[in-house]
């Protein structure tokens with residue numbers, strides 16, 4: 001008996017087979033990409049189920065496409081059994097190819113399971129027709145149908161799973177190609193199998209319990225379609241979730257990297273922080289030990305940074321740190337690791353192989369780089385740096401030693417006048433400790449009122465009258481003994497203590513002088529030294545005004561002494577502030593004149609009243625022709641600018657005569673008196689008057 005095929009239904013059957021294969025391969029492809037065992041099992045069963053029902057649906061649509069000259073019907077239990085065979089074989093095949101590495105054997109086995117599954121489904125499905133007499137098959141075509149099913153299945157599975165062995169999931173076009181081939185396996189088998197079938201002439205089927213082909217095919221197509229559609233939707237949703245997870249993982253990774261960068265870097269300068277520095281130091285140490293190579297650790301501290309921070313505000317301080325960080329890195333180059341390890345402290349790690357000479361060259365570059373003026377937010381700021389260097393292995397063989405020794409060397413550089421570099425030496429450890437101790441005790445002395453002032457008279461050269469007093473800081477510490485101001489002031493400047501300390505000096509000197517005025521003991525001005533840092537203090541003028549008000553000292557009885565270098569640090573700003581102080585009625589004098597780098601043209605523009613000749617020049621006026629020439633020049637300059645001159649450190653009558661001959665107006669020095677405590681000064685005044693010298697009262 002010959003049948004005819006409806007080509008549209010044949011095409012539909014192929015389409016269903018391809019759809020089923022695509023869905024199945026898609027779901028099965030997720031098995032490898034999925035982490036949990038349960039999800040893997042679900043995807044495997046989902047794929048097998050979609051494949052099985054798809055093959056099953058294809059079969060019955062294929063049967064519907066065939067018109068036989070007889071009525072047809074199917075036995076329901078056998079029909080369902082054919083579906084179970086298709087699902088079971090599909091699950092088995094997908095499991096075989098999805099577990100472990102896809103070897104040739106496994107691929108062959110999977111294809112075999114799939115091919116046999118398709119065949120069983122087909123021939124059991126045919127048996128559901130229960131023809132009388134039964135259908136017979138041509139052996140050749142029957143075997144060909146089995147061969148088509150198995151070989152096309154092997155090809156499809158290879159395409160689906162083996163084309164991209166390094167990837168968890170194959171791309172969609174590859175799955176589609178595999179599905180088209182699998183469609184060929186299913187349909188090829190079906191139609192070859194149908195060609196193998198010899199239908200009995202005048203055969204009969206259709207029992208009372210059997211289903212009509214149209215009913216069955218439509219039901220199956222609908223069920224299979226629903227299953228495939230749902231499976232695909234699930235798969236697409238899963239793909240969406242997977243890509244979202246991938247994106248999340250990606251941004252998590254980025255956030256993690258950023259967090260790590262934050263933990264290891266200083267947010268202001270973006271330089272490595274101490275943590276990262278120490279980590280790198282550990283690594284370079286291990287390397288240097290193996291290679292037996294030297295390397296250096298620099299400790300860089302900005303001098304007078306607190307000055308800038310306190311006087312110009314934190315935003316300028318921050319800008320200075322940033323600019324300083326850049327300069328350090330630029331002066332050293334990329335091979336040097338620069339880290340910010342504290343407020344104004346940086347550490348540098350040289351590359352391995354850097355010896356002592358090279359360390360000196362490179363550290364000097366940092367010192368030089370720091371000495372140039374910074375233009376910050378319209379402020380011209382000058383600072384300097386003190387650099388300590390320790391060398392592996394000469395100055396330390398472990399991380400802590402190298403760091404502590406570089407730190408100690410840096411302290412030594414500070415004590416040696418700042419703006420320089422020092423190599424570590426054993427004797428330095430105590431210097432650093434001493435400096436720390438000094439700072440601690442000074443802070444305590446200030447808080448507990450253990451500081452005092454001494455007053456040194458200023459005498460007129462012409463008539464020996466008392467012209468004024470200079471207040472000088474004194475500190476006697478039980479442990480340290482008498483600590484001279486030359487040691488106190490630099491420590492105070494570096495630690496920021498100079499502001500409260502300077503305010504205390506000013507208040508004490510004003511209060512004492514006002515008291516002497518009230519007592520009628522004297523009526524001369526008092527001179528107070530101001531540090532460069534105080535000059536930059538933003539509320540200096542207000543503070544001076546407030547202290548004058550509080551102590552009741554008239555402004556014309558206060559004189560502020562500033563060193564030449566303090567004024568020249570930022571001449572424009574200094575000029576403006578001095579003018580404001582002058583406007584209050586306070587006098588200004590330039591201390592240690594001749595020791596700095598005064599620009600004489602600029603000096604003319606400063607609102608000052610007096611120049612003080614440094615005692616180093618006074619000491620040499622009679623013995624050193626250069627000192628004598630300088631003193632002569634300074635006095636001449638002062639006269640031409642209509643400024644008074646005070647010669648400091650006059651110890652002998654001859655020195656005084658020299659100054660007097662030049663018409664220098666005042667002098668200070670041991671010839672007349674040392675700086676004296678309050679009671680001593682009062683006694684001095686009394687005795688000075690009795691010697692027929694004048695003391696204005």
Ligand SMILES: Nc1nc2c(ncn2[C@@H]2O[C@@H]3COP(=O)(O)O[C@H]4[C@@H](O)[C@H](n5cnc6c(=O)[nH]c(N)nc65)O[C@@H]4COP(=O)(O)O[C@H]3[C@H]2O)c(=O)[nH]1
Pocket residue numbers: 456471472473484485486489502505529530531561591592615648649650651668669670671674675
């Ligand atoms: N060899 C010798 N020395 C003489 C003679 N006459 C005075 N001196 C000393 O010379 C220094 C004069 O003070 P300076 O030039 O302002 O120099 C001062 C000043 O720059 C600074 N200083 C002192 N007190 C203060 C203060 O309260 N604030 C600030 N910012 N600096 C201060 O410390 C420096 C040193 O002060 P001192 O040790 O008190 O030393 C004082 C004084 O004792 C003399 O005839 N021969």
